[in-house]
Amino acid sequence: MRTIKSFFLSDGDDIWGGWEDLVDYIVYGRKGNDKLYGYNGNDTLFGEEGNDEIYGSLGDDSLDGGDGNDTLNGGAGNDTISGQGGNDLIFGDVSNDFLYGNDGDDLIFGFDGVDFLDGGAGKDSLYGENDNDTLYGRGGADLLDGGAGDDVLYGNGGKDVLYGYTGQDSLEGGNGHDTLDGGTGNDQLWGGKGNDSLNGGAQDDVLDGVRASNNSHSGVNTIDTLLGGEGADAFILGDSISAYYDDGNAATQGDNDYAVIQDLNRLQDSIQLHGSASDYVVSDIPTSLQSQFSGENAGIYLDTNNNGTWDSTDELVAVVENLKADSVVLSANYFDYTDNPNATDWHPANDSNWELVFQDEFNGTSLDESFWNTRYTHHNHYNGRTNLWNNEAQYYVGDNEVIDGVTYDGMDIENGTLKLLGQKLDQGITADIIDPLTGYADTQTFGYTSGMISSHNKQAFTHGYMEIRAQVPSGEALWPAFWMLPTDGGWPPEIDVMEVLGDQTDRIFTSLHYTDGQSNIASESGEQVFSNIDFSADFHTFGAQWDADKITWFVDGQALYEITHDIPDVPMYLISNLAIGGDWPGQPTANTPDQSSLNIDYVRVYQDASGILHGGLADDVLSKDLGDLAGEAGNDTLTGGTGDNHLDGGAGDDMLWGSEGLDTMMGGLGLDQFILGDASGLFYDDGDVNTSGATDYANILDFALSDDVIQLQGSAADYVLGLAQDGVSTEIWHEQATNELIGVVSQVTLNDFSQGFVFV
Structure with a gap:
């Protein structure tokens, strides 16, 4: 059976130590600079006044330094230590300890075990050391170091410095201008109130300069600096409740409250914003801030008047350092919006509104x-x-x-x-x-x-997503590229999907060359520089989404650059080449490799309904579900799909196959065939006997009775011709319970099926 024994020492400088087994000591040092040593029980030791040294030794001890600058060491066991007044030195040792600095500027070490460290008032330094510790700085300008393990650090009040060190740590600065460094591991950093500096360190971190655990702060009148470091980091600029750094004052640009993102890696990192992409615009940073930053920097703004373009009423949310405004694309996968969070990264291969219309996987031998x-x-x-x-x-x-x-x-x-x-x-x-x-x-x-390689006079495209997967060479004067030129041989326009200088393989150049409104040749170029990436070391994907109103460039699936003016609207063909020398890379020198290689895994083109797939000089076989087909020269075969297609045969004797939807067909020059059915069935019949098919038929725009043929399934007895409302065009109806409209022959009146038709 254990016994409790109490001792009250003198007011002098006492030295006391326990000596009996199965005894839990309670000792009061009173005044003086005392040295107290527990034994192997669960001891309670009070230093009280004076600069005391207290050692718990074995057992689960409770140590209280009292007033004075004390040294407290719990020893083995799960100890509770309180420094109380004075500047105390506290050691937790090997077990799971509760360590409190209380008043004064304290130095606390948790050592091994799952420890709880609380600095209390004063300027404290807390070191969790090993295992999963919890550290509270409380008042004062504190230093918190989690050490090894998965630690939780709270700075609370004061200008604190928090280090996660190793492990998956959670750091919260609280009030004050705090510095947070996650160290290695997948860490979470919250700045709280004040102008905070957050450094995620190595691996995948979450950096939030604003929110504290009580969600009481929105970033007004604070400027936070966010450095993700290595890994895939998330920069939090808003949550489901509100946008951060919005002072609500439409008369200002928000240049007193914003986040500074110092190292956005668009291939790995993400930015979380409140709301949706339409709530924001990207532009240059305000004039008032330009002297504070070097180089080109992008500003992310709340679009306060919802007009889709930047103006002086918009509210600055963040400065993205070392990136042009055109290089921060709000529709990119690296933006995550609280109203519609990204489930998966967008790519046309995963979007049902897009289809693959061209591919070469280079799987053959030639x-x-x-x-x-x-x-x-x-x-x-x-x-x-x-x-x-x-x-x-x-x-x-x-x-x-x-x-x-x-x-x-x-x-x-x-x-x-x-x-x-x-x-x-x-x-x-x-x-x-x-x-x-x-x-x-x-x-x-x-x-x-x-x-x-060049697809000129082979295949061309108007709009679409052009992508190459390639490994570029390294070497002085080497100039690998993937780009597009117009089929008519003119210049500009030119779309450069990817260009690399062989002696700078950490960067990608993207460009649009165009003729502006004053007939001047102009260019818009983006230089995308990536730390810790060498594009010559491995394969990467390079793409451009060419829409009617913008071009967006991608690397490894991430949108990196966007232009919204002077967008070409002409057929363009693909080129990929390895140039050597030239005005831009410089002429070859002794440092230029004797042998080099641009390695291409594939070339692919996707289009949505706005795209046009063009043939070339040969007899092309083209098909697509969505959008338009243009055969150009040659005797081409064009096949539409389930969407509303426009089929244009161009020159030559072409065969145009319909399918479903509301299609328009132009044979162009030559002896053309319009296929509205074959032996297997009739096209443009929706199978609903209660409707007339007014939204599902072929509109033939240039039928020449002397040259062209319309093919139908069945026999002439299955159809009836009618005069369209314009009084000139002919409608082709399939007879059934409710006649089904199959086609309209525009601007041509046909009275019977004796000429211009063939039945199968």
Whole structure:
């Protein structure tokens, strides 16, 4: 049975220690600088007045320093230690301890075990050390260091410094201008009131400069600095309750309250905003702040008047450092809105409103010549083997192409990868300019060969999402690219989906070249720089979403740059090439690799209903469910799908296949066939005998009775012709309980089926 014994020491400097087993001591040191030592029981030791040293030793002890600058060490066991008055030094030791500094500037160490550290009043330093600890700074400018383990740190009042160190830590600054550093691990950082500095450190962190656990603060009159560090970090600028940093004053731009995001990595990080994307605009930072920041910086604003463009009434929410305004895209996957949080990252492959209309996976053993040329075909200068306007040093060749008896290799296909090969020549290739051009030599010798692919006169696109997955080469004067030019051979426009300089493989260049409203040639370019990424080390995806009103550029599925003016609306074809030398990258030097390779995994094009898929000079077979098809030259076969399609055969003898929806068809020049049914069934019949099919038929715009044919399923007896409301056009009806409209032949009156029809 355990015994409790109490001792009251003198007012002098006493030294006392326990000595008996099965005894729990209660000791009062009274005045003086005492030294108290517990034994192996659950002891209660009071230093009271004076600068005391108290050691709990074994057992679950309670130590109270009292007044004075005391040193308290719990020893083994689950101890409770209170420093009370004075500047105390407290050690928790190996078990699960409760450590309180109380008044004074205290230094507290938790050591091993799951400890609770509370600094109390004063300027305290708290170290959790090992295991999962909880630290409270309370009043004063405190230092809190969680140490190893998953720790919880609360700064409370004062100008505090909080370090999570290792583990998955939670840090909350509370009131005051606090500094929070998560260290390694997936940490959560909340600044609370005051101008706080948050550094997530390594791994995936959540940084919220505003909210505290009681949700009582919205960021008004505070400026917080957020540094995510390595990993995929989340910057919180609003929650489901409100937007942060909004002072509600429409007369100001919000330049007294905002967050500064110092290192947004758009390929990894995210920004959370209250509401939806339509509540915000992105522009340059206010003039009043520009002297405080260097370089180009973007401002995220609440669109207070909901007009969709920045003006002086909009409220600044955040400054994103080192990114142009065009490089912060509100529709990007790295934005997460509380009204419609991202379930998955957007990509056209996952969107039912988009379809894949072109792809080359390079799974064969040779280049598909129905898709690609291996030189420029819109000009014949130097045989179309170089871009002379850029003063490039390479001569483009095909796969083991023989020129003047010499075999040159500009590309290989291996294991599903197309390699565009740059190679230095021992003996250069001399080429005639062929089509003379002022300022360029009649002959030129090229010291390098390289590879390119171009879909000119093969396939082209108006609008869509163009994507390449590629690994770029590294080396001085190398210039890999994926880009688009108009099919008519003019320039501009030009859309550069991806360009890289071989000696700067941590950055991607994206551009639009255009003619402005004053007929001047102009360009908009975005330079996207990424820390800790080398695009030559592995494969990455590069894409551009070309809409009627904007172009948005993507890297690895994240929107990185957007332009909303002077958007081209003409057919454009694809090019990917490895240029060597030129005015921009500089001419080759001794540091330029003798051999290099642009490695391409695939090229894909997606379109929604606004897109047009164009054929080329050959006899093309084109199909798509959504949007429009244009065969251009050749005897083409165009097949619409479930949507409302426009099919334009262009020149040649074309075959236009309908399907469902409200389609328009133009055969163009030549002897064309409009297929409204085949042996397997009738198109444009919705199967509902109670409706007339007025929203589901083919509208043939240029039928020529002497040249063209309309194909129907069944026989003439199954149909009846009628005069349309315009008094000229002919309607084709399928006879049934309620006649079904199948087609309208615009501006042509047909009286019977004796000419211009075929039945199957």
